[in-house]
Amino acid sequence: MSRSAEPGTRDRILVVARELFGAHTYGATSMRQIAEGVGITKASLYHHFASKAEILASLIDPPIDELDQAIAAAGRLTGLAVRQRSLLEGCLDAMLRHRDTMALLLKDASIYGDQTTATMERVVAFSQQAITVLAGPRPSRRQRIRAAQAFAAATDPISQFADVPTDQLRSELLSGALTLLQAQSGP
Structure with missing residues (x-):
């Protein structure tokens, strides 16, 4: 069959x-x-x-594909603040849609092994690409650091607050990340 x-x-x-x-x-x-x-x-x-690594890849590939699409869409927009907000919103939406799977990436160090190298390279690549878009063109060291901090602030807590309703968590994470970027967090 x-x-x-x-x-x-x-x-x-x-x-x-x-x-x-x-x-x-x-x-x-x-x-x-x-x-x-x-x-x-x-x-x-x-x-x-x-293999178990193939199962992991099948779990992680769909959200990573969505994250890649959100990053690419944000990168095509004009204006740094607009790109930053779009990227953060798109990444949060993708990660929150796949909350259980993303928690594996954020909490389980055992997935980072030799058999999962290709999958984990995709994770590192989307994170670096997101930070590049958030930092903007020709960023200073400070802008690159803030971009990395903002991306981590928006994504890392997702696995720590399973009890917080999705819409509330999204709002708080977006607001905090935008604050780090010194961007407007209003509509």
Whole structure:
């Protein structure tokens, strides 16, 4: 049976893996545990995913693709303050839509290993690209530092405040990041 013949199983694998990675960490979760959680054999799991790193990439790639699109869209805008706000809003929206998956990136150091290098290179690349757009053209050292601080202020706390409603968290993170950039936080 082809992979496309059982989309439900593949989706269930991703849901169970995300839950197990979140509860036990990526490094402490085995393929056997994922298979048991889904209710399939380990061989069936390997039919859908060649490795745990491939499962992780399948979880992380969609939000990273959205983040890349938000960064690119903001980079095409005119005016630094407009670009900054657009980038922060777009990144926050993408990260909050994928809150559980993004928490893995922000809280689980075990995902940063040899088998996940390609995925983690994408994470580093989107972060650096976001900081470049936030800093603006020909930025000073201070502007680059503030851009990095603002991006971290907007994104890092997402995993720490799971109990805060999305709209409230988005508002607070955006306001704080814009303050760091010394931009207007009003509409």
